Amino acid sequence: MRHVILPLQRAATLLASLSLGAAPLFAATQNASVNANAVKPLVLTKLQDLNLGTVTLEPGVWSNATVSLSRAGVFNCGNANLTCTGATAVAQYNVQGSKQQPIHISAPNVTLVNQNDPTQKLTLTVDSPGTVTLPNSGAAGLDFSLGGSVTLSSTTSGGLYVGTFNVTVDY
Numbered sequence: 001m002r003h004v005i006l007p008l009q010r011a012a013t014l015l016a017s018l019s020l021g022a023a024p025l026f027a028a029t030q031n032a033s034v035n036a037n038a039v040k041p042l043v044l045t046k047l048q049d050l051n052l053g054t055v056t057l058e059p060g061v062w063s064n065a066t067v068s069l070s071r072a073g074v075f076n077c078g079n080a081n082l083t084c085t086g087a088t089a090v091a092q093y094n095v096q097g098s099k100q101q102p103i104h105i106s107a108p109n110v111t112l113v114n115q116n117d118p119t120q121k122l123t124l125t126v127d128s129p130g131t132v133t134l135p136n137s138g139a140a141g142l143d144f145s146l147g148g149s150v151t152l153s154s155t156t157s158g159g160l161y162v163g164t165f166n167v168t169v170d171y
Helices: 007-021
Strands: 041-047 052-056 063-071 082-085 091-096 102-106 110-114 120-128 131-133 140-151 167-168
Touching: 063 082
Parallel strands: none
Antiparallel strands: 041 091, 052 082, 063 140, 091 140, 102 131, 102 167, 110 120, 120 140
16 A cells, blocks of 8 residues: 655645744743752750749739749749749750751740639740751751740739640741
């Protein structure tokens, strides 16, 4: 069997093959750089809980007495209506990831609930570094601390107040 290509088919085939490989008559080329920054996944580990010690409320009618522990470990219980005793400790965490990367720390305020009366609550205003930069990669990571403050009054109910930090780290 012989194939016969008609002149019209031959012209269409030739035209199609020329247009597939040809560049547009007025084409322009521009190069762009491509970057990809691969970073290690972040690992966050709690090392120590926050402890504001024991606070004794003096009798009388008063308000706005603050107890604070900065993330640097500076304790302040300088109000005459409060007596503070016991060991204090900042909350400590370790973050691991890629060297020289800035790490954003999110730690919103904490609601502390009285363990004797769950209707009684205090707000811990968190003292966070906000951002840290990892000095190394891998297991050593970087330790950082969180502190905080609570405001008390003569109407604050006695009891142990407990809450949980919600700490998030990201690049």
